[in-house]
Amino acid sequence: MSEAQTPLNWTDSRPDLAAIGQAILKLDPRANETLPTGASSVPDIVVERMHGLTDWVAQVRSPARGWPSDVPPTPENLAPYALEEAYDVLEALKTAPFVRPEPSLTVDRRDGSRTPPTIAPGPIALHDLLSRLLWLVLGSAEPLLAWLGGVRARLAADPRREAVGTAQVVVGLEVRTEAGACYFDLTGDRPFASQTTPCTLSDLSATLYSEGMGGGYRPFAVGDLLDRLRRAIVSHAPELAPWFEPTSVELFAPGGRWHSGQVRLYLQVEFISHDPAAENDERPSLLHELAIAPVSPEQIDTHRPLRQATLQQFAPLLRQLAQNATTDGNSFDPSPDSPLCQVVAIASQLADCSENQLPGAFSVSKGQPISLDDFVRRLFWQCLAGAYEIMQLLAGVQGRVLQPERSWQGGTLRLVGLLRIEVPSSSWELDLATGEAVGNTVRTGSGHENRVAPKSVICAPECDWCRQPILTEVLLSRAIARLRARSLQMTVLERALFALVRCPVYLHRTDRRRESSSLELRFVLEFLP
Numbered sequence: 220m221s222e223a224q225t226p227l228n229w230t231d232s233r234p235d236l237a238a239i240g241q242a243i244l245k246l247d248p249r250a251n252e253t254l255p256t257g258a259s260s261v262p263d264i265v266v267e268r269m270h271g272l273t274d275w276v277a278q279v280r281s282p283a284r285g286w287p288s289d290v291p292p293t294p295e296n297l298a299p300y301a302l303e304e305a306y307d308v309l310e311a312l313k314t315a316p317f318v319r320p321e322p323s324l325t326v327d328r329r330d331g332s333r334t335p336p337t338i339a340p341g342p343i344a345l346h347d348l349l350s351r352l353l354w355l356v357l358g359s360a361e362p363l364l365a366w367l368g369g370v371r372a373r374l375a376a377d378p379r380r381e382a383v384g385t386a387q388v389v390v391g392l393e394v395r396t397e398a399g400a401c402y403f404d405l406t407g408d409r410p411f412a413s414q415t416t417p418c419t420l421s422d423l424s425a426t427l428y429s430e431g432m433g434g435g436y437r438p439f440a441v442g443d444l445l446d447r448l449r450r451a452i453v454s455h456a457p458e459l460a461p462w463f464e465p466t467s468v469e470l471f472a473p474g475g476r477w478h479s480g481q482v483r484l485y486l487q488v489e490f491i492s493h494d495p496a497a498e499n500d501e502r503p504s505l506l507h508e509l510a511i512a513p514v515s516p517e518q519i520d521t522h523r524p525l526r527q528a529t530l531q532q533f534a535p536l537l538r539q540l541a542q543n544a545t546t547d548g549n550s551f552d553p554s555p556d557s558p559l560c561q562v563v564a565i566a567s568q569l570a571d572c573s574e575n576q577l578p579g580a581f582s583v584s585k586g587q588p589i590s591l592d593d594f595v596r597r598l599f600w601q602c603l604a605g606a607y608e609i610m611q612l613l614a615g616v617q618g619r620v621l622q623p624e625r626s627w628q629g630g631t632l633r634l635v636g637l638l639r640i641e642v643p644s645s646s647w648e649l650d651l652a653t654g655e656a657v658g659n660t661v662r663t664g665s666g667h668e669n670r671v672a673p674k675s676v677i678c679a680p681e682c683d684w685c686r687q688p689i690l691t692e693v694l695l696s697r698a699i700a701r702l703r704a705r706s707l708q709m710t711v712l713e714r715a716l717f718a719l720v721r722c723p724v725y726l727h728r729t730d731r732r733r734e735s736s737s738l739e740l741r742f743v744l745e746f747l748p
Contacts, residue, residue, distance in 0.1 A: 242345045244394075244482070245469040246338070261534050262315035265308065269530055269566060272304040276563065277570040294564040295553050301563055308562045312541035338458070342471075349392060351607060352462070352484065353405040356390050358604035359455035361597060363388070363448065367406050373428040374420075374490050375438075384492040386427055388448060389419075391487070396470055396480030418489040427488070445486045459484065506647065506656055510588035510727040511736070513712055533565050588727040592654055595638060598740070599651040601713060602636050605702040608684045609634065612698070613652060618679025620746050621688075622672045630748040632671075632679055634698065638716075639739040642726055671744040691744055698742060716740040 261269075278284055279300045280292035290296060298305060338351050357363060366388035374382045392403045393414065402411045415421065423442030453460045465481040472478075540558045552559060603610050612634035619629050636651035647656045671677070671691055679685045685694055702717045715722045716738060726736035 242470055242472040243342045244345055244348060245342045245471070245477075246466070261530055261537060262311070264315050265311045265537065266530060268304070268308045268311045269562075269569065272301060272308050272562065272566040273569040275301050275304045276566045280567075280570075292567070293555075294560040294567060295555050297567065298553060298560050298563045301566075302559075305559050305562050305566075308566075309540070309558060312537060312562075315541075345394070345470075349403055349405055350611070352392065352459070353390070354603070354607045354610050355456045355459055356405065356452055357600070357610070359459075360448070360451040361600045363451075364596060364600045364603070366448070369491075370429050372490070374492075375426040375428065382490070382492045384490055386429065387489045387491070388444075389487050389489055391485050393483045393485060394468075394470070394480065395465075395482075396478040398478060414485065415487070416489060418491055420488045420490055427490075441488050445488065449486055506591070506649075508729045509591040511591055511594060511738070512588040512725040512727060512733070514723050514725070530565075530569060536561070536565070588725075591640075591649075595649055595651055595654050598638060598713065598716070599636065601705060601709060601717070602651060602702060604708070605698070605705055608682050609698050609701065611682045612684075615747075616679040616682050616685075618677055618682075618685065620671055620675055620677045622675040628746070628748050630746055632677055632685075633745045633747070635743050635745050637741050637743065639741070640726065640736060641739070642734045642736045644734075669745045669747060671746050675744075677744070677746075695742055695744070712738075 276297055280286050280297060282288060286292060338348065338355075343351075357367070366386075367390065369385040369387040372384065372386040374384065374386070390405045391414065392405060394401050394403070400412075402414045404411070420441050423440065423445070425441050426438050427441060427444065428438050449463065453463070462482070462484040465483045468480055468482050470478045470480050540561060543558055554560065555564075599613075602613060612632065613636070615631045615633040617630075618632045619627050620632065621627050637657065638649045638651060640647045640649070649655065650657050673691065675691045676688045677685055677691060677694065678688045684697060699717070699719070703714075705717075706714050709717065712722055712724075717740065719740060721737050721739045723735065723737050726734045728734070
């Protein structure tokens with residue numbers, strides 16, 4: 220048997236990633252289940268009135284506003300104090316149409332748009348499956364992007380001893396057959412013969428103190444973090460729920476035969492200790508010490524998009540309530556199953572989303588500046604979650620490009636998001652993927668030699684959007700249109716930036732000076748031969 224036909228050795232301590240990536244999986248049809256055909260997105264007027272009800276419920280049940288400590292804030296107890304707002308929601312439900320998707324399509328929970336199933340039934344290459352699973356995981360919750368990349372933290376596994384270092388969440392896929400098992404880190408796309416490493420935190424009761432977005436350290440147990448992350452993933456991507464349990468598959472590797480086996484998603488935390496003295500010696504660049512502040516607090520209100528994304532999960536229940544609801548204020552029904560109490564119950568859960576965000580969530584206090592690094596990372600997350608094809612292009616795909624007055628060239632094509640920051644004294648452009656500056660000015664030749672020229676044609680077989688030759692302008696327009704479709708998941712400032720509008724903000728420097736500034740977002744294509 221030739222070398223290319225040698226069957227895979229799953230028990231090898233250093234498995235061959237290229238060979239394993241060529242393996243084909245035939246999935247259990249149940250692993251491809253998505254939202255029911257009858258799912259529908261919540262109408263805009265219902266979304267707006269649910270915001271009003273949620274804000275009111277959050278105020279009423281707050282102890283600071285006088286809610287008695289001996290009275291549980293149940294929907295039936297809250298309903299008498301929120302009648303006007305709840306009836307506004309019921310009235311909107313009665314009049315606003317719910318739009319059903321076509322049977323062949325599923326609903327994207329993050330923006331309500333209709334998209335083809337992410338993991339289609341039938342055989343799929345293992346490397347393609349890993350990539351699609353990663354997209355679903357990344358798009359489920361913004362804090363995951365920070366945790367997958369690693370956050371500064373302190374570990375208190377022993378009350379008498381603390382370690383300083385980096386905590387990183389690993390999302391892995393276990394592939395097990397009678398020939399052995401192999402484990403993949405989805406973010407690194409690298410295989411291991413063992414699920415754990417010396418850095419894996421196996422003690423789920425250990426306490427981590429992660430650095431919050433607003434500074435300071437907040438404690439939480441490792442097991443609690445993993446449980447909350449898993450619930451967030453499944454909540455926003457229900458099709459992943461079966462993947463966290465052993466799922467039957469058949470695997471066919473080059474040079475081998477079909478094997479029966481199982482796959483399973485898992486989450487774990489790794490902690491890499493640092494020398495505190497060395498960490499203090501590291502001085503971040505001036506650019507990474509900058510912060511921005513919106514002109515008005517409403518520009519960056521992260522509660523609304525979080526609630527809107529969560530509200531889409533209640534679309535089937537709201538649709539049912541629309542058929543049974545009454546808007547007669549004289550017929551108050553205090554029973555827990557009444558439409559009135561059910562919309563109050565939904566509002567309570569939406570308020571919980573705002574108050575109990577995942578550790579590391581991007582949150583803003585009114586009047587407080589936001590770290591520029593955190594804001595750039597959130598913009599990049601919006602791009603990643605926009606579409607699977609956008610994630611592919613941001614990472615880079617192999618393809619060909621035909622530029623004016625040149626011949627076809629083969630190489631790597633990459634979509635680049637650039638955030639331009641302009642103040643009277645200077646300006647920068649930051650690459651959203653790296654957070655690094657790509658040039659202090661927009662002069663031609665300032666790090667732009669790899670940009671694809673306008674009116675070029677590109678072709679990349681591994682990306683559905685450019686499987687056939689396509690003009691660069693058409694491809695960029697398609698990507699921007701998909702990102703704008705996520706408006707329900709975006710803050711006011713983000714919606715304006717993805718509409719390619721220049722936005723005024725304040726830039727805060729380390730010396731506490733505040734300067735009038737502007738932000739502008741644009742997208743380009745790079746080509747590396």
